[in-house]
Amino acid sequence: MGNPHILHMITPLKHMSPFDVNMALDAGFDAVIPYTQVTLEEVRGLVQDAIFSRSPADASRTGLFIAGKNASLALDMAEAAEEAMVGPFRLSIFADPAGSFTTAAAMVAIVEAELKSRHGRSLKDAKIAIFGATGVVGTSSGVIAALEGADVTLVGYDGPTRVGRLADEIKIRFGAPALGADGSSAEKKRAVVAEADVVFCAAAAGVQVLSAADLAAAPNLLVAADVNAVPPAGIEGLAIDARGAPIPGSKAVGVGPLAIGDVKYKTESGLFKRMIASDEVLNLDFRDAFALAREIVG
Numbered sequence: 001m002g003n004p005h006i007l008h009m010i011t012p013l014k015h016m017s018p019f020d021v022n023m024a025l026d027a028g029f030d031a032v033i034p035y036t037q038v039t040l041e042e043v044r045g046l047v048q049d050a051i052f053s054r055s056p057a058d059a060s061r062t063g064l065f066i067a068g069k070n071a072s073l074a075l076d077m078a079e080a081a082e083e084a085m086v087g088p089f090r091l092s093i094f095a096d097p098a099g100s101f102t103t104a105a106a107m108v109a110i111v112e113a114e115l116k117s118r119h120g121r122s123l124k125d126a127k128i129a130i131f132g133a134t135g136v137v138g139t140s141s142g143v144i145a146a147l148e149g150a151d152v153t154l155v156g157y158d159g160p161t162r163v164g165r166l167a168d169e170i171k172i173r174f175g176a177p178a179l180g181a182d183g184s185s186a187e188k189k190r191a192v193v194a195e196a197d198v199v200f201c202a203a204a205a206g207v208q209v210l211s212a213a214d215l216a217a218a219p220n221l222l223v224a225a226d227v228n229a230v231p232p233a234g235i236e237g238l239a240i241d242a243r244g245a246p247i248p249g250s251k252a253v254g255v256g257p258l259a260i261g262d263v264k265y266k267t268e269s270g271l272f273k274r275m276i277a278s279d280e281v282l283n284l285d286f287r288d289a290f291a292l293a294r295e296i297v298g
Contacts, residue, residue: 003058004030005276008050008091010038010077011067019099020067020268027272029063043077047084047091056088060282063275066095071136071143072169073097075285082283092275094284096268100136104202105289106263107137107225108144109297110255111198114223114244118253121197124149127220129196131155131183131210131234132203133163137227139170141200144290146176155183155192157203186214193218199252201226201234208232215250225255267293 007029009016016034024032035046047064054062064081066074074097081093096102108123115121128145132138133154146152156163163180170178183189193199193214199221203209205228215221215237224247228234233256237248242256270292271284282288 003054003061005061005063006031006033007063007065007275008046009034009065009067010043010046011036012038012070012073013068017067017098020065020096023265023268024065024272027269028276029272038077040073040076040080043080044084047081048086051085051089051091056090059088059090060092060278060280062091064091064093066093066097068097069136071097071100071139072173078283078285090281092278092282092284094271094275094282096271096289098136099264099268100140101286101289102268102271102293103137103227103260103264104140104144105286105293106260106267107200107202107227107255108141108148108290109293110243110259110263111200111223111225112148112294113297114253114255115198118244119222121222122148125151126197127151127153127195128198128200129153129155129181129192130200130202131157132201134166135202135204138200138202139166140286141202142178143170143174143176144286145200146170146178147174150198152176152178153181153192153196154178155181155189157183159184190214190217193221196220197222199224199235201228203228203234205230206232207234208236209234210236212236212249215247215252218250218252221250221252223255224250224252225260227257227260229257229261263293263296266296270296
């Protein structure tokens with residue numbers, strides 16, 4: 001047997017997520033060590049401590065998991081970790097802040113499958129409205145969908161300014177076009193939904209974002225997905241375990257949080273297992289999460 005598989009887990013927050021710790025250990029890592037309140041500037045030193053203390057032969061047996069609640073910061077930390085490596089002294093990297101990359105990947109993959117099976121459509125050119133867009137899951141799903149050619153609109157409950165800045169950041173960082181829209185009133189929100197083919201709801205838990213009346217006023221809506229598992233549902237009438245089930249009062253079908261969560265769990269676990277099984281170092285982010293979620297969904 002070789003040396004153990006060690007996973008160093010960093011977060012800028014006060015606590016590391018127990019969810020991610022459990023997932024990593026259950027996936028097969030021999031040791032998981034959390035580091036909290038880590039700043040971007042500290043990543044380099046931590047990575048070099050990890051790589052220089054092991055033989056290059058153990059590079060693929062050493063991993064770094066990046067948590068937190070900020071997608072941009074997590075990607076910056078991943079870049080800093082990559083830049084800290086020296087020659088053969090390396091380690092694998094997996095960024096999944098607040099589980100957002102794997103959750104967003106699962107949601108987009110299931111919606112894509114529903115569009116294909118029911119309407120013969122892909123994500124390309126689909127008009128997607130994202131509620132809760134400034135959260136990590138909303139932002140991540142917007143990036144994934146935009147990179148697949150979808151027409152993505154980030155909807156702001158507090159007006160267009162904040163989501164407008166986020167849309168600009170997505171365009172600059174990923175080269176993927178996105179727009180911001182004002183959803184600060186019932187009328188403005190309904191106007192956005194009326195133009196959408198797909199709705200992603202990634203708002204705060206226990207908050208109903210879209211009512212049955214909103215859905216009834218959306219003649220083009222094909223699929224609506226919600227990650228909120230805490231009653232009331234983010235989308236009225238959407239069952240928690242829905243996966244392609246009709247939404248009462250709407251022509252659309254729904255994807256509920258349990259269906260998304262099942263694929264999310266398998267995706268995160270699968271990427272951890274991929275790190276353990278690989279003889280080469282890996283650098284995993286939302287792109288890898290989406291590719292694996294697509295495989296899982298079929």
